[in-house]
Amino acid sequence: MPDPIDDLLQRMNLSDKVGQLNHPKGTGDETTGVGPVVVDIESRIRRGEVGLLGGGFEPDHLLELQRIAVEESPHGIPVMFSMDVIHGHRTIFPLPLALAGTWDSDLIRRTVRVAATEAAALGIAISWAPMLDVSRDARWGRCAESPGEDPVLGAMFARATVEAFQEGGVDRPDAVISCAKHFAGYGLSEAGRDYHAVDASPYRMHNVVLPPFKAAVDAGVGSVMVGFHDLAGIPCSAHRELLRDLLRDRWGFDGLIVSDHTAILELVHHGVAADLKEAAYLAFTAGIDADLVSEAYLRHLPELVAEGRVAEADVDAACRRVLRAKHRLGLFERPYRGLDDDDRRRAVTLTPGNRSLAREAAAKACVLLKNTGVLPLAREDSTIALVGPLADSRANMQGTWAVAARAEESVTALDGMRAAAGNRVRILHATGANIVDDPNQAARLDVFGETAPIDPRSPDEMIAEAVALAGQADVVVACVGEAKEHAGESSTRTDLGLPGSQRRLLQALHATGKPLVVVTMSGRPLALEWEDRHADAILHAWFGGSEAGNAVADLLFGIVNPSGKLAMSFPRTVGQCPVHYAEAPTGRPVDQIGVDVAGDDERDHDGRNVFRKFTTACRLEGPHTPLYPFGHGLGYSRFDYGPLALDKTALRGDGDTLEASVTVRNAGPVAGEEIVQLYIGDPVASRSRPVRELKGFRKIHLEPGEERRVSFRITVGDLRFWRADRLAEAEHVWEPGRFIIEVGASSRALSAAAVEWAAAESRP
Incomplete structure (x- = not known):
């Protein structure tokens, strides 16, 4: 049976194909003050110059725009409407940073399902979410959209969100294509200044930044949006190693790669492109399929093909990805996707259940x-x-x-x-x-x-x-x-x-x-x-x-018992930022070196001096630790933790497993939920590893007086980390030795025990 996309591509000329890669603004209003102002979007759709378009209009207007695309454009290709459905559509849920603090993948899935259903009923086909930037600097405003400071919690958020947006296949009338953004490292912008530069090593990228994105790709995310920022001097929109070598080739991602709003044009402002034509060349050859708002592709890709700088076969491949996304959505069979069904839209929007x-x-x-x-x-x-x-x-x-x-x-x-x-x-x-x-x-x-x-x-x-x-x-x-x-x-x-x-x-x-x-x-x-x-x-x-x-x-009023725990540490003062729990040990750790100062009697909750000369605890104004650490959160119950128990302390080889368990008792007067957290430290390794890293968690419900044994199964997979000198050449390794296992109620309230995990015996 012939491939309908192949048949369509054979009938399209180069301008038609480039038009599918264009995502203009839908109105003549300026937003960022960077991109070109668009007028008469209807005529542009008739000419086949629009592949994607922002939703957000009244349904009747979107319906008319889609009718023009289907009935009056050169090949009748429907437009794919997009929108930022970040934490709800009409029914609004807590900010992503807050939702991550539920540590509850099922709850997150349910909120995203509602958001997808409401958005799809308004014709939205692709949501610019989830935002997966690990964020450790509270000065950065976009931490509100992120799942917080930890890559493991971020990966959970990524899987739950992507699977919920696309549940059952995106051809369902209540599903949309999900887009993981902003690839990659945007949350590490210097001084928390939005759009600012990021200078992060491949080691840090693989161990901190990339895990949520890899989880999204593994979950089948349909689209990835590229970050605004430059990464160690190369803007992400022109970063071939990041987009082609890593995302496409190493991870095997075959969905849409899209620019952020006017980001291709902004390559000129970054100073790596002399003009819009050069920006189009850099972005396209780096691997970006769809150009949001810059119109660089529409204006210059045909010329770049004519000059031999861009192969038409590569334009075909990018256009194929756009058309395949539309085919997966069922747009060719049902181009109006809810826009022509007012009753359904009313039935699913802002319902009592929502x-x-x-x-x-x-x-x-x-x-x-x-x-x-x-x-x-x-x-x-x-x-x-x-x-x-x-x-x-x-x-x-x-x-x-x-x-x-x-x-x-x-x-x-x-x-x-x-x-x-x-x-x-x-x-x-x-x-x-x-x-x-x-x-x-x-x-x-x-x-x-x-x-x-x-x-x-x-x-x-x-x-x-x-x-x-x-x-x-x-x-x-x-x-x-x-x-x-x-x-x-x-x-x-x-x-x-x-x-x-x-x-x-x-x-x-x-x-x-x-x-x-x-x-x-x-x-x-x-x-x-x-x-x-x-x-x-x-x-x-x-x-x-x-x-x-x-x-x-x-x-x-106590009708509900609080159960949320922080997905991002709270600093004592802005001067501590960025601050997070998974810090490297440094050469001057507070617990191994340094001197106390005579006459300084300020102590922490453990009775230790908060200031210690010649160590990292050298903040003159007070404690160097967060005011409220990652994982912290109280309730109206009191959860008592028993001693940490390990089923063994000596292990060997890749096939061995460790069980770490703790008994948790609700010693309070009301039922409540507790989030039991597992951390692992690797004290001696070929790279300086964080003092502790989150590796797992369990959310449990206990009635007053009830106790439960909570167990974690630990394998060599939990001991691995990435060694990387280049983004596209990382090695996932574990190194035999001593490991610190910690379980508790937050990243600061933990019980610890050590194990020795040796390499497998070599065969003679």
Whole structure:
């Protein structure tokens, strides 16, 4: 039976093929200020110059554009509509960084299934998600979209997301093609400045950056988007070794490789291309199939083929990948994919079930950072002062990159608290502070609509109102943090404390002597040293999406027991960034060298000096460790860990296995979920290895008084690491020797034991 794609390609001329590689903007509006402005997209579709196009229009408009493609373009090839479906479509779920903190692949899958179903019902065929950039610098705004600092947790997130977007095959009416981005290393941008340079060794790339992307490829991801940044001097959009040698040849990826928005044009700004024609040549020969918005291919690929610099066979191969994606989607048979079915779209969008899942996910993503016992709040005969600029800010609940969201469909903390309290609890409300007081900052945050309004009253007047309400209350709940656009693309911060006069508000509330519960909302880790010292409880709620307010109320009143744990460490101060748990041991480790300073009596939670001269613990202002480490999270239960047990301490060869187990008991008064974490350290190796690395985890549910033995099966695969001098020539090795096995509740609360794992006996 003839291949329909072969038949189609034989009928297409070079211009037709190049047109399939073009993804222009759908409107004449400027976005980044870089790309060309497009007018009359309808005529361009008629000429066959559009292979992919951003969705986000009203369904009737998309329907008409697809009709033009199918009925009036040279070969009737349908357009593939794309969209950023990052953490929901119309039903918005918590930010990816928050979802990763559930450590729950099943929950993540369920949220992505809903997102895919809603997006597909609006004709979306490809989602620019998941974003898989390992991120260890809270200054970088796009950490909000990432699964956090750890490659193992990131790989779990990648598998769950890709499989959920594409579940059952992308030809299903409720599935879309998934796109892993940004390949690769974008999360390591210098100083957390978006779009900035990255200088990472192949060793670091393979051991830290690439595992989530490899997991996505292994899960069958249909597309990979290339990063904006340069990688050790070579922009990723022109990085042949990264895209062809590694992704295509070594990993065997045969899906679409797409540029980011105007990234091919930006090769000129990077200084590696003299003009747009040279940029098109560099990007295409590096391996990028589809050009988003730059129009470099449309303008210059035919000329490059005529000059013999680009082979038409390579254009055919790229066009084939675009056509094959459309064929897999079933677009040739069903080009309208839901656009012509209003009833179905209404039936699957923002349903009660979707909202219920959003509420569950938002509650499980929140992390209880601190609690002295003030939480959960009483649900009867009490008065609560609910204050802060985010207590009733509907525009901010969705968080960044919720492009199809509607603010009016979100639930605020005030809504949720009033609904949960009913008539039994009196809720008093005051704004208390602006998110920011600087009009210039407010303008930057309001770029996609007002999210940081500035009250006409002075900060002192607003604080005074909140303090007056606190005087009438039994407990104060302060909802503070960022505006949603403090995080996301092109949103770098160099101060990770609460912006504006919000800390002044907390200081005034603390001075009242009333119990103070702080609910922080943000798209990144915040620096909360003052809050940690003075608040009675801190609940980090991130931005929870459509049901954020109900989820916060569920947690504060104890209707739901907090279970989230951090996917990214919280620094004490911005000066520590980047900070993460999997640090290299360095030549001056705090536990092996150095001297204590006479007269310095500041100690850590283990009773050791926080400052130690001539070691890495040399931060003059205080502890060098994160305030809240990776994996940290409390609940209303108390989980007691028994001693770590190993079934053996001497092992040999590739075929041996080790069982590490620990008994966990719920010693608290309520049922709860605990995330038991396994870490392994390799103290002596041919490369300096991190002190510990996450290797596995188990999420368990325990009733009060219940205990469970949690076991991990460890193989040589868990001991391997990558040795690499070139990106495309890495070796996955394990080296016999001593290994440290650690199990516990976070990357800082661990029990440890050592094993010796020898090489297999050599045969005579």
